[in-house]
Amino acid sequence: MPPAHMLAPARTTSRKWSRTAGLISALLLALIFLVSGLWKVLDPFSAAERTIQTLIPPALAMVAAVGVGAGEIFVGVLLLLPRYRRWGAWLAGLALVAFMIYIGVLYDRLLGDDCNCFPWIERVVGPMFFVTDAAMLLLAVGAAIWSRRPQGLRLPVLLLAGVTVFALASYGVNAAARSGARAPDSIRVEGQKRVLSTGRYFLYFFDPECSSCLTVARELGRQEWLETEVIAVPTANPQFGRAFLDDAGLRVGMSPDAARLREAFPFTDPPYGVALSGGRQVKAYNSGELEENVTGSLRQLGFIR
Numbered sequence: 001m002p003p004a005h006m007l008a009p010a011r012t013t014s015r016k017w018s019r020t021a022g023l024i025s026a027l028l029l030a031l032i033f034l035v036s037g038l039w040k041v042l043d044p045f046s047a048a049e050r051t052i053q054t055l056i057p058p059a060l061a062m063v064a065a066v067g068v069g070a071g072e073i074f075v076g077v078l079l080l081l082p083r084y085r086r087w088g089a090w091l092a093g094l095a096l097v098a099f100m101i102y103i104g105v106l107y108d109r110l111l112g113d114d115c116n117c118f119p120w121i122e123r124v125v126g127p128m129f130f131v132t133d134a135a136m137l138l139l140a141v142g143a144a145i146w147s148r149r150p151q152g153l154r155l156p157v158l159l160l161a162g163v164t165v166f167a168l169a170s171y172g173v174n175a176a177a178r179s180g181a182r183a184p185d186s187i188r189v190e191g192q193k194r195v196l197s198t199g200r201y202f203l204y205f206f207d208p209e210c211s212s213c214l215t216v217a218r219e220l221g222r223q224e225w226l227e228t229e230v231i232a233v234p235t236a237n238p239q240f241g242r243a244f245l246d247d248a249g250l251r252v253g254m255s256p257d258a259a260r261l262r263e264a265f266p267f268t269d270p271p272y273g274v275a276l277s278g279g280r281q282v283k284a285y286n287s288g289e290l291e292e293n294v295t296g297s298l299r300q301l302g303f304i305r
Contacts, residue, residue, distance in 0.1 A: 022146025025139040026079045029092055032136065034076035040069025041167045044174055049268040049286045055106055058288030062171075070167035071095070074160050079143060084156055089144035096137045100130060181281040183274075184260050189231055189253040197279035200228040202303060203261060204250075205272040208240035213271040216290045217248035223295060224305040233258050235270050275303055 040047040047065035056064050075095065078088025103110060103125060110125040123129055183196045183203075204220060206213035220230065230252040234241040241254050255261070265274045265284060273285040273294065282301060285294050298304045 018146045022085070022143055025142035026085050026089065026147065029089070029136060029139045029143055030076045030079035032076075033072045033079065033092060037069045037072030037074075037076060040065050041073065041170050042174075044069070044171050045178065045286075046266070046268045049288075052286060052288035053269070054103075055109065058286070058292050061286075061288060066167050066171050070163050073167075074163045077159060077163070078156065081155075082148065083152075084150045085147040086144050087150050087156065089140045089142075089147065093137055093140035093144065096133050096140065100133050100137075103129065178281070178284065181264055183264055183276055183279050183281070184257070185279070187231075187255050187257040187260065189255045194229075194231070194253075194255070196276060199278075200303060201276040202228055202230045202298070203233055203265070203274040203276065204230060204252075205233045205235050205258065205261075205267070205270045205274075206241075206244065207236045207270045208234060208244035209237060210270060212287060212291060214244065214248055216271045216273075216294070217245065217250045219295065221248055221250035223298070226302060226305055228303045229253070231255050233261055235262075275301055 044062060044066050047069060048061040051061040051065045051068075052058055071091075072095075075088050075091045078084045079092065081088070107125065112124060112126065123132065183201075185197055186193050186195045188194070202220075202225075204217065206217060217232075230250070232241065232245055232250065232252050232254045234244075234254065234256075235258050238254075238256055238258075245252065245254065261274075265272075265281060267284075267286065269287065271287050271290050273290055274281055275283045275285075275298065283297065285297070289297070295304060
């Protein structure tokens with residue numbers, strides 16, 4: 001057996017390597033969770049739209065988006081604090097496992113769909129989805145194993161409370177900004193100028209190659225509108241827009257001004273609807289809300305009979 005004085009440098013080198021590996025794992029994972037969480041919290045409406053795409057019920061989409069975003073920020077900050085890094089790593093690992101199980105259960109329904117859980121990173125549900133999540137899970141395991149034992153609950157509790165307040169405040173600011181958003185003074189509809197500052201309008205944003213858009217358009221086409229003009233706005237492939245509307249039985253005017261309207265009423269993916277009165281937004285409907293109960297809401301607003 002080698003003498004103790006020869007083993008000491010090896011142990012020191014091993015400890016330095018493990019600390020470095022743990023730090024790198026924690027920093028990489030913290031970056032992923034913080035970017036993802038901040039995006040969800042700072043833009044909760046876009047995050048909720050993408051949450052619906054993962055088959056979360058529309059009624060729970062906003063709660064899920066804000067809640068998950070706040071949780072990701074909390075985990076990311078814990079990973080940056082050496083004293084609480086192990087807790088952050090285990091929480092990150094549990095979140096990743098839970099998400100992989102959720103996607104696995106719904107795999108047949110979600111296969112091939114975009115999974116834009118992280119901004120700027122295009123991911124599609126398929127085998128590689130589990131590979132990338134497994135890689136993040138390995139980072140969580142490394143950060144947990146090569147970190148010191150956590151001590152004290154006071155700071156994590158205060159941190160969680162602070163992150164929750166921040167997330168709720170951000171939602172309030174975004175909701176206030178969207179409420180009463182003003183439409184452009186006028187847009188083009190079938191080659192003619194249409195003034196939006198007076199009267200009631202329902203703007204229907206659609207992609208002619210989107211099956212969900214077609215389902216919603218058919219439902220809108222069956223309604224009896226009350227002193228409300230419906231304007232269809234293709235977000236892509238406008239050359240197919242008229243054929244799409246004819247197929248849906250939605251006989252309304254079509255506007256080519258999608259870019260201008262999306263500046264006033266930002267959203268992620270169609271179908272999307274905006275109810276206008278006097279040139280201001282009364283209500284906006286994401287894809288899940290349009291598919292679930294748009295007619296009931298529009299009836300309450302007095303837009304349809």
